[in-house]
Amino acid sequence: MRAVLGSAAALAVLTALGAPETPLVVGGLTAMTTSLAISDLHPRDQLITLGLGAPLSLASLAAGAVLTPYPTAAKLSFLAVTYLAVQARRFGPRGLDLGIFGFMAFLLSQFIQARADQLPRLGASVLVAFGAVTTVWYCAGPITEAxxxxxxxxxxxxxxxxxxxxxxxxxxxxxxxxxxxxxxxxxxxxxxxxxxxxxxxxxxxxxxxxxxxxxxxxxxxxxxxxxxxxxxxxxxxxxxxxxxxxxxxxxxxxxxxxxxxxxxxxxxxxxxxxxxxxxxxxxxxxxxxxxxxxxxxxxxxxxxxxxxxxxGQRGRPAGFGTPPHKPAPPTFGAVPRRDTDTESLARQATRQPFQVTTASALAVAGGHLLSPHLWYWAVVTAWVVFIGTESTGEVLLHSARRLAGTVLGVVFGYGLAALVGGDGPALLILLLLCMFGMFYTPSQACWAVTIFITAHSACCSR
The missing domain is CATH 1.20.120 (Four Helix Bundle (Hemerythrin (Met), subunit A))
Structure with missing residues (x-):
């Protein structure tokens, strides 16, 4: 509900300011990314991450907009952003969150085919989205560690x-x-x-x-x-x-x-x-x-x-609300905490960025052959498939589930978008419902999450 309310608030503010269609898309998707990327539960840590994520998103969006007219440079830069986004998880949960901000902002610039002359409006939309999400999070029931x-x-x-x-x-x-x-x-x-x-x-x-x-x-x-x-x-x-x-x-x-x-x-x-x-x-x-x-x-x-x-007692389990002493990385984009060996985790954190970058390079080549204008979706898929995986078997299983969810999501999303046609309010409600399903569905059912993600993307494409 916080993700849906944050995106709705951002879209409402931008609509009241008379923003055109492209800044509306940027504001809505930035609000969704912000809800996805913030993994901290302490309000102070959330503010720090949001404060660092806003300029990073603006910089990544600007870089993507400048490079949009140069497809080859944009693809190479996207590979570099992908590597840095995965490598950032070495610096803990906040580094992982900032990596998500940078990756998604560059993806957004390619999705809307942003241009350099649009940067003032797009940058304002990003700031409005961050402000709307922050306001909603702290006014509509903030979630804390306790x-x-x-x-x-x-x-x-x-x-x-x-x-x-x-x-x-x-x-x-x-x-x-x-x-x-x-x-x-x-x-x-x-x-x-x-x-x-x-x-x-x-x-x-x-x-x-x-x-x-x-x-x-x-x-x-x-x-x-x-x-x-x-x-x-x-x-x-x-x-x-x-x-x-x-x-x-x-x-x-x-x-x-x-x-x-x-x-x-x-x-x-x-x-x-x-x-x-x-x-x-x-x-x-x-x-x-x-x-x-x-x-x-x-x-x-x-x-x-x-x-x-x-x-223990109902309503207040022992230990809840006490300061943590052992940090643990989130599962989104991080290695699951199965091995406490520091050297093993360090090797995994070093190896996976190269694996993801190599897979993304192959995805760029294959995506360009299939669709020169939509190649970036292949990079996103390669990046997401590697999230939270440790072994080859997990990668294959994750890939199969993502593939099934994508196929079903395309049919589901375009079918619903065709039903609502050009009705703006109905399409907006459909987008928010897909966003709710995306965040509400358990992460273990990645095929179901992928259905809502793909349906959301299909509706945005409409």
Whole structure:
């Protein structure tokens, strides 16, 4: 939403100033690039990166505009910009962000075929875009290093709360209800989807002493919730005789345990789980002896309660909000943090710029043969494919997914653009929707991200 609002604000300001079509495109795409490139979560660090990114974008855009009439020089310069953009990641997250600014600004100059006499208007559009994004970021809910993890943890807690609620309903119903079971499975899938978000965030950002064990504790809660769900659904599917009082009592106690776990004022506190066990059970030795399935659920409840005790309090996980001590590079354009060997990472940081530049040179040659006026898209693809890859297999897999996403995105983007025709407001809404999908889609589904990127580019071409 911040990316969409930032681009919309930039376009609104430029429209109010009476900017023509080309500066509007520059302003909108610069705002999108700014939202993409800023990886810092501390407001001060964001301002520093924005302050350095604005002149760098202006310089790169000016260089591209000056070289547009000279295709050969523009291609060679684009290769140099590509090398520097990848090499900049050696200087940490900010160097990577600045490399993205420089690369995307040069690409923008080739995309709009900028000329030197247009630089004053284009430069003003860039500054308006930076100002609009900065204003939106700091007025519409700034994201901080303490706030983002809390939101992710809150999402995990809400999904777990929903699972426990549906689980208690399934047990209390005492029969195989297909609707409840499907709902429970859907909520379990949502819980599974939230865990990689937390792990990816902690892998991309600085990790302090209080959060380095958090992924392990989150995973333990996830596994315990999965096991308890399977056992309760299996117990619910066991038919109960009308006169089987022991079975009904066992299910009632199990539902009470699950509800008590769900309604704890602080998830995972030792005193709450112990009180729950004493109130509902009288201790493990006094567990009900119903069917073969229901008693087996109680150890799973205890396992989940123990996992929650290790996880910590709801709403404020241990370590969130404390100053980081171990920097970690973001995954966009950087080597994933799988190897902590400094020499290995240094070799990778030295080797990859040459690999990307060589691939970009081949892409320039192939792109020029296919389309002399749109060769720069081949360079962008070569640059993006190498992002976040370590091995040849990852490059091949990333390439295949990008290819599939591009083909589908071309059909999707041009199809939608043809439907709206020359309707400016409708096309603008379509662009913003594609931008939202681009940022909202998880980075692991790069084929889906590519669909929105290609559709956005196709709409811009219209």
């Amino acid at each position: 706030g983002a993890p809390r939101w992710l943890r809150h999402a995990f807690d809400v999904r777990l709360h929903d699972i426990l609620r549906d689980m208690a309903s399934v047990v209390a119903a005492g029969q195989d209800d297909g609707t409840r079971n499907r709902s429970l499975q859907d909520r379990l899938d949502r819980l599974h989807a939230s865990v990689p978000l937390i792990e990816d965030f902690l892998d991309e950002r600085a990790v302090d002493e209080g959060t380095e064990d958090l992924p392990r504790h989150i995973g333990r809660v996830e596994v315990a919730a999965q096991r308890l769900t399977v056992l309760t659904v299996r117990a619910a599917r066991t038919p109960v005789a009308r006169n089987d009082l022991a079975e009904r009592t066992a299910r009632q106690r199990l539902a009470q345990r699950i509800r008590a776990l769900r309604h704890q004022p602080t998830v995972g506190t030792a005193c709450a789980s112990e009180q729950c066990e004493e109130r509902c059970e009288g201790g493990p030795a006094n567990r009900p002896t119903g069917s073969a399935h229901v008693p087996g659920c109680f150890p799973a409840v205890d396992e989940l309660a123990a996992a929650l005790r290790f996880l």
